[in-house]
Amino acid sequence: MLTPLQKQQRVEASKHFLELCSDDPGSILERIVTGDETWVHHFEPESKQESMQWHKKGTPPPKKFKVSESAGKLMATVFWDCEGIILIDYKEKNRTITGEYYATILEKLKDAIKEKRRGKLTKGVLFLQDNAPVHKSKVAMAALHTHGFESLVHPPYSPDLAPSDFYLFPNLKKDLRGRKFSDDNEVKEAILAHFEGKDKKYFYDGLEKLIHRSNKCIQLKGDYIEKEK
DSSP, X not given: OOOHHHHHHHHHHHHHHHHHHSSOHHHHHHHEEEEEEEEEESBOOOOTTTTOOOOOTTSOOOOOOOOOTTOOEEEEEEEEETTEEEEEEEOOTTOOOOHHHHHHXXXXXXXXXXXXXXXXXXXXXXXXXXXXXXXXXXXXXXXXXXXXXXXXXXXXXXXXXXXXXXXXXXXXXXXHTTOBOSSHHHHHHHHHHHHHTOOHHHHHHHHHHHHHHHHHHHHTTTOOOOOOO
16 A cells, blocks of 8 residues: 555656656656566466456367476566667576666666667666665665666556556566467577567557656556556
């Protein structure tokens, strides 16, 4: 449950973002780079609705797999903007994500932006991330400052206002659900294929939804936004 203070922070952050977009929302969206971490499993079962299959009356239903405790998974850190994916970094086995580790990823991100998005660093990157302790650690924030990224205000406990959480990752997981992968490399190939199959409009739409959600958050006085299609 959100506290009154947390609701107020969500409203204030939403107002700040809308004010930023008020004159020329397109130019602001073009400057945004956002990203987050997510676990991707070697096998994620379909939801009950997704796995429904027709079968002839009197015949046994099709067999369905369950996830074993030993099923593998890997953590992907994905950064993207209105044009597409900029960088995907996969955490090494048995390595802990620390502020120092995240700072090295931000260094990779800057290099990837320089290579793939000519002129974006010059215009100024508006960096949107959540408030995870690793993201807000001193070493990570120092890296952001060093690379010239300007942090956008993001309220605590607000996955419904984070494009990776309400848009990019759910669509990725839905696409991979029900498919079985034998190892991490197969998962990585599937992730890459998923994103390569999307055009620029797909990614722009994901960021543009943040404008609608900011308005909705204000209308709801800071309450969570219910799941939307």
